[in-house]
Amino acid sequence: MNRMRRIVIICAVGIGSFALVFVGCMSTPIDPWAEPADDIRVELVEWARFAQNAHNYQSWRVVLDPERGDRMWLYTETERLLPETDPPARQVTISHGTFLAVMEARAAQLGFEATINLFPRGAYDLNTIGELPVAEIVVRESPGFASPVAVAAQVDAITQPTIKYRYRPADLETGILQAIEGWSSPEDGIEVRVVTDLTDVDWLNDLSRQAYELEMRNPATRDETYTSTRMTRRARRRTPYGLAYTANFRPALLRVVEISQALFPQNQEAWAQTGIDQFSESLADINTYIVITSDTNDRTTQVHTGRILQAVWMDVQSEGHVVLANSQALQEYPEMSELYARVHERLAPRGETVQMLLAIARPAEGRHLHSPRLPVEALIHEP
Numbered sequence: 001m002n003r004m005r006r007i008v009i010i011c012a013v014g015i016g017s018f019a020l021v022f023v024g025c026m027s028t029p030i031d032p033w034a035e036p037a038d039d040i041r042v043e044l045v046e047w048a049r050f051a052q053n054a055h056n057y058q059s060w061r062v063v064l065d066p067e068r069g070d071r072m073w074l075y076t077e078t079e080r081l082l083p084e085t086d087p088p089a090r091q092v093t094i095s096h097g098t099f100l101a102v103m104e105a106r107a108a109q110l111g112f113e114a115t116i117n118l119f120p121r122g123a124y125d126l127n128t129i130g131e132l133p134v135a136e137i138v139v140r141e142s143p144g145f146a147s148p149v150a151v152a153a154q155v156d157a158i159t160q161p162t163i164k165y166r167y168r169p170a171d172l173e174t175g176i177l178q179a180i181e182g183w184s185s186p187e188d189g190i191e192v193r194v195v196t197d198l199t200d201v202d203w204l205n206d207l208s209r210q211a212y213e214l215e216m217r218n219p220a221t222r223d224e225t226y227t228s229t230r231m232t233r234r235a236r237r238r239t240p241y242g243l244a245y246t247a248n249f250r251p252a253l254l255r256v257v258e259i260s261q262a263l264f265p266q267n268q269e270a271w272a273q274t275g276i277d278q279f280s281e282s283l284a285d286i287n288t289y290i291v292i293t294s295d296t297n298d299r300t301t302q303v304h305t306g307r308i309l310q311a312v313w314m315d316v317q318s319e320g321h322v323v324l325a326n327s328q329a330l331q332e333y334p335e336m337s338e339l340y341a342r343v344h345e346r347l348a349p350r351g352e353t354v355q356m357l358l359a360i361a362r363p364a365e366g367r368h369l370h371s372p373r374l375p376v377e378a379l380i381h382e383p
């Protein structure tokens, strides 16, 4: 760290402590106890926007049926795709499953059943991705309706943020690990496996480190990730989607880092190296992984994978732990193909697709903030 940067950081610590009050105000982007919105569909979008999603790009576009108050459609927002990191839009499609899972869970919490009809006009390809709906969602009052996902959807579990780099090793009882595997869905050809064997965990940690480094050194993906990272508080507010340091630092330090970035932004290479160092170091505390594989890799399966991912995520959050998607080795651009092949050879020998690699950890003490989110109005569009 150069001298000037150090001085700025020291000065910023003072400013940072004042700023804490304001950051604190931003840390509760959803009030779980607020009165639900009058329109149940808006209420479901309000919550679903906190779903886990690739690069926090929130590629969701919702259209409310103007004639039927119980119906809406979910589309892909093509303004926010990740062509370099996720060329086939697989991760974007998984992120529709997470969104729908939170909708389903929130509806059940309020005594409604959300009936989700996937790809009512057929599955999209890369030419039709924004045009064909991912789902038609019909929401009907159904007191007592028991959604399996709602079991996991304790209010706190949905509203807690992801935490990156600030954790301790996982410490989960066998019963919880079995419950996680219980999210496997044989009828959809999806298997959820927990990995705790030391040799396998070491292998996955090493793979994750190599894949992260590759993503950050490969100019196209590094540029996409750099561009999608909101490095200052102002950027988070102005463009409230994309990655942010909220997941990486405690609120007080976050302020310092953001001020430092605003005054002396790191160039891409230096920024990538900082990320690689931070990521590699934090892997030392990972002792448990979840691997989600599927027999097929069509769009419907990808959405189902997202539903399972979100359910697992909420379950693990409810246990005071956190799920960290370490999915770089599953990205499908040519430079990643060797690592992609290696992970499939080991974890999917029957020709399955590895859909997600997830580490589990226990968050470090202290408060953690959410990545930014677009307001509900930005996700709802005219028919």
Ligand SMILES: Cc1cc2nc3c(=O)[nH]c(=O)nc-3n(C[C@H](O)[C@H](O)[C@H](O)COP(=O)(O)O)c2cc1C
Pocket: 050, 051, 052, 053, 054, 055, 056, 091, 092, 094, 095, 098, 160, 161, 162, 163, 164, 242, 243, 247, 324, 325, 326, 327, 328, 369, 370, 371, 372
């Ligand atoms: C399909 C998918 C892939 C993801 N891949 C990664 C990843 O490779 N590395 C990572 O750190 N986070 C990954 N994430 C997590 C997102 O970054 C996270 O969900 C998003 O930033 C929202 O964070 P929040 O919980 O702080 O709001 C992934 C999420 C999804 C749904």
